[in-house]
Amino acid sequence: MNRGQLGEDLAASYLAAHGYTIVARNFRTRYGEIDIIACKDGFVAFVEVKLRKNARFGLPREAVTHAKQQKLILAAEAWLAVHPDAGQPRFDVVEILLAGREAPSSIRHLENAFDA
Template sequence: MAAKDELGRAGEEQAVRYLRTLGYEILDRNWRCTQGEIDIVASHGSHLAVVEVKTRRSDSYGHPFEAVDARKLRRLWQLAHAWASAHADTARGMTIRIDAIGIVGADPARGTLEHLVALS
């Protein structure tokens, strides 16, 4: 496994631990369809949160959130609706939102974690 992939997986693990401490229920991880992949799907109250996780060793090439541009955000909305359609019983009555978690640090468990809620 490439170092980049290991860093990404470690970041997603850290993000899941963080979300659980806030009371999120993790519903799915690394869900794939023909349109792409969702890192984390979680419920939080009446919200269905589709969470994009970006992990970087440092911010020397920019902040992780810079990778979530308008094009990526459109794709995340498409993926969110595809997930909701595929899991209609779970998603029924929930408000969909897009979140992003950015982690900076060579060791994600000790890195700086930031959480943006409800991107639009």
């Protein structure tokens, strides 16, 4: 399993364990991809997953640049055009640091990580 898939699987399991319903994974548009779309408590969360072996070169969330945020916003708008009643949209980041090859040392869910 590649690291991207591992990170998304860990994040989806974490979100589900915390009461989220996963409604889509790897939603692709011409603007980019949304790793996970999940719903909870009237919100639809567009989740970017970032996994790193360690924080030596910065925290995983720091890789969600302004340019990446703009692509996520456009992709979310495309999804919302088809699902207008999904809930109040927000953008989350799940950052994962690995302890070993496939075991996370930490998973942190940052709700409303940036504004549209």
